Amino acid sequence: MTDVEPGSNMAAHEPKNYLGFDFSTQQVKAIVVNEGLEVLQEALVQFDNDLPEYRTHGGVHVRGDGVTVTAPTIMWVKALDMLMDKLRVAGADFSTVAAISGTGQQHGSVYWRTGASKTLLEVQPDRFLHEQLAMAFSITDSPVWMDSSTSTQCQALEEVVGGPQKLANITGSRAYERFTGSQIAKIYKTRKEAYSNTERISLVSSFACSLFLGSYAPIDFADGSGMNLLDLNTKTWSQACLDACAPGLAEKLGKPVPASEKLGSVSSYFVERYSFNPDCAVIAFTGDNPASLAGMCVGSGDVVVSLGTSDTLFLWLDIPTPQLEGHVLVNPVDSTAYMALLCFKNGSLTREKIRDECADGSWDIFSQLLDMTPRGNFGNIGIYYYMREITPNLEGVFRYNKADDLVSRFTSREVEVRALVEGQLIAKRVYAEKLGFNIGSGTRVLATGGASNNNSVLQVLADVFNSPVYTMAVANSACLGSAYRAKHGLVGGKFQEVIKKRDFKLVCKPNSDADKVYTPLVERYLHLESSLLATKNNIPSI
Numbered sequence: 001m002t003d004v005e006p007g008s009n010m011a012a013h014e015p016k017n018y019l020g021f022d023f024s025t026q027q028v029k030a031i032v033v034n035e036g037l038e039v040l041q042e043a044l045v046q047f048d049n050d051l052p053e054y055r056t057h058g059g060v061h062v063r064g065d066g067v068t069v070t071a072p073t074i075m076w077v078k079a080l081d082m083l084m085d086k087l088r089v090a091g092a093d094f095s096t097v098a099a100i101s102g103t104g105q106q107h108g109s110v111y112w113r114t115g116a117s118k119t120l121l122e123v124q125p126d127r128f129l130h131e132q133l134a135m136a137f138s139i140t141d142s143p144v145w146m147d148s149s150t151s152t153q154c155q156a157l158e159e160v161v162g163g164p165q166k167l168a169n170i171t172g173s174r175a176y177e178r179f180t181g182s183q184i185a186k187i188y189k190t191r192k193e194a195y196s197n198t199e200r201i202s203l204v205s206s207f208a209c210s211l212f213l214g215s216y217a218p219i220d221f222a223d224g225s226g227m228n229l230l231d232l233n234t235k236t237w238s239q240a241c242l243d244a245c246a247p248g249l250a251e252k253l254g255k256p257v258p259a260s261e262k263l264g265s266v267s268s269y270f271v272e273r274y275s276f277n278p279d280c281a282v283i284a285f286t287g288d289n290p291a292s293l294a295g296m297c298v299g300s301g302d303v304v305v306s307l308g309t310s311d312t313l314f315l316w317l318d319i320p321t322p323q324l325e326g327h328v329l330v331n332p333v334d335s336t337a338y339m340a341l342l343c344f345k346n347g348s349l350t351r352e353k354i355r356d357e358c359a360d361g362s363w364d365i366f367s368q369l370l371d372m373t374p375r376g377n378f379g380n381i382g383i384y385y386y387m388r389e390i391t392p393n394l395e396g397v398f399r400y401n402k403a404d405d406l407v408s409r410f411t412s413r414e415v416e417v418r419a420l421v422e423g424q425l426i427a428k429r430v431y432a433e434k435l436g437f438n439i440g441s442g443t444r445v446l447a448t449g450g451a452s453n454n455n456s457v458l459q460v461l462a463d464v465f466n467s468p469v470y471t472m473a474v475a476n477s478a479c480l481g482s483a484y485r486a487k488h489g490l491v492g493g494k495f496q497e498v499i500k501k502r503d504f505k506l507v508c509k510p511n512s513d514a515d516k517v518y519t520p521l522v523e524r525y526l527h528l529e530s531s532l533l534a535t536k537n538n539i540p541s542i
């Protein structure tokens with residue numbers, strides 16, 4: 001007989017592994033790490049390619065109005081069914097998993113139909129989850145972070161609490177269209193019956209966690225900070241914000257918890273179907289950007305640039321200083337601290353569009369074209385917002401020559417590619433500096449997300465920030481961070497003492513002329529963007 005830890009089914013000397021999930025915009029991913037935090041297995045399921053029956057593009061459906069963006073909730077469940085099988089094929093031994101945690105694209109919401117808690121509890125291990133949960137949702141298409149259809153609700157929310165800065169002081173952000181409070185307000189206004197048939201509203205993260213727990217998982221403080229509903233100071237729902245969005249909301253949301261909270265053990269479904277140990281702990285899931293902060297083990301002086309479906313930039317904050325631009329969230333690894341976050345909607349999908357137009361759909365050719373052009377791009381600058389941008393609130397494509405004249409196209413494919421990449425990365429520096437971030441001699445840019453595999457893009461990042469750029473061996477820091485958080489949630493204590501791994505690789509150093517080239521370009525970009533914002537309602541067509 002094996003030695004068993006007191007009060008546990010886990011053998012004392014058996015290996016302890018940790019499992020992290022990431023329910024992101026375009027895919028679900030999973031990573032298993034061992035006690036030493038080395039990656040044992042990885043797997044992913046892409047929505048567009050692996051689940052073509054849902055007909056998503058980039059994991060979502062954009063409705064006819066061009067601003068309503070949703071994803072079929074059940075697709076995420078089916079993706080999990082497939083991912084579990086892929087993990088098993090990859091060699092994962094679920095009986096050795098001591099704890100699970102995970103993450104989801106932020107702000108998206110899931111609406112559980114009245115009675116769904118019973119369905120969730122009673123799922124049978126001999127059938128897929130997606131077959132059994134097909135009727136569990138009162139709203140079948142979840143609004144996601146790319147949605148920008150709620151400006152009326154945003155205005156109403158800001159007015160109720162006394163203006164945008166007041167709302168930011170309470171919740172960490174002024175009202176944003178993708179934030180869950182306004183999304184729920186829109187559902188309440190337009191689909192009253194569905195709202196009253198909803199017994200629980202989850203974020204994508206807490207919804208995913210509920211699948212493992214077999215019961216409704218609470219929303220954690222960090223992802224809860226992306227709703228315009230959580231009071232950052234008290235870490236409870238703000239009654240004024242709840243009342244401004246919909247009635248009976250506190251009950252439908254449940255009580256929020258710290259991101260490191262151990263919520264219980266994995267459900268009997270996972271024990272019986274996948275041979276998980278019944279003691280395997282489930283740690284609260286959080287948003288993908290907070291999980292990335294955990295995965296990158298961010299320290300002071302570090303700025304993280306995540307180049308995924310969305311591009312984001314974030315840093316650790318000790319003291320919250322909410323502003324009208326950007327977001328302050330409760331920190332996922334230390335609930336007494338905070339993080340600052342900027343989100344840019346036109347990230348990878350915009351780069352893919354220009355790659356397809358200029359580089360025959362190949363990242364290699366895209367990189368070659370980028371490398372062919374000089375820093376500063378002969379004075380040409382581009383701003384590419386095919387979708388209405390979040391930071392700043394602008395839409396359109398604007399190409400400027402060196403005399404700041406708007407031109408309809410650039411002279412070559414390589415100038416177009418560099419204009420896109422420089423424009424995107426200069427905007428990140430502009431907004432990081434507006435947030436109060438000072439680039440200094442100790443600054444390190446930590447890059448993550450799909451495009452952090454591209455060294456040509458990272459070289460431009462190093463030059464624009466005039467700082468060295470580092471990456472980790474695993475580009476998906478949100479998923480890795482979830483596996484780390486699983487361990488931290490189980491073991492307890494200070495995150496930095498439990499997760500000591502910081503194996504970054506220096507990938508690019510700034511060129512010696514970087515400051516000379518990009519500091520004036522940052523000024524020019526700010527000026528061009530300000531004039532676009534000033535004439536926003538009178539913008540020339542693309």
Ligand SMILES: Nc1ncnc2c1ncn2[C@@H]1O[C@H](COP(=O)(O)OP(=O)(O)O)[C@@H](O)[C@H]1O
Pocket residue numbers: 024025026027307308309310348349351352363448449450451452453454
């Ligand atoms: N070599 C590359 N260069 C630039 N972008 C890349 C490269 N490889 C993958 N990507 C981009 O990475 C994106 C996916 O990034 P990822 O961080 O996994 O997204 P998410 O977590 O939001 O689903 C894809 O849309 C793809 O365009």
Ligand SMILES: O=C(CO)[C@@H](O)[C@H](O)COP(=O)(O)O
Pocket residue numbers: 024025026104105106107145178226287288289308309310311312341343
């Ligand atoms: O809206 C935000 C952050 O505020 C996005 O960053 C989402 O969290 C989606 O993340 P990705 O799937 O692009 O990683």
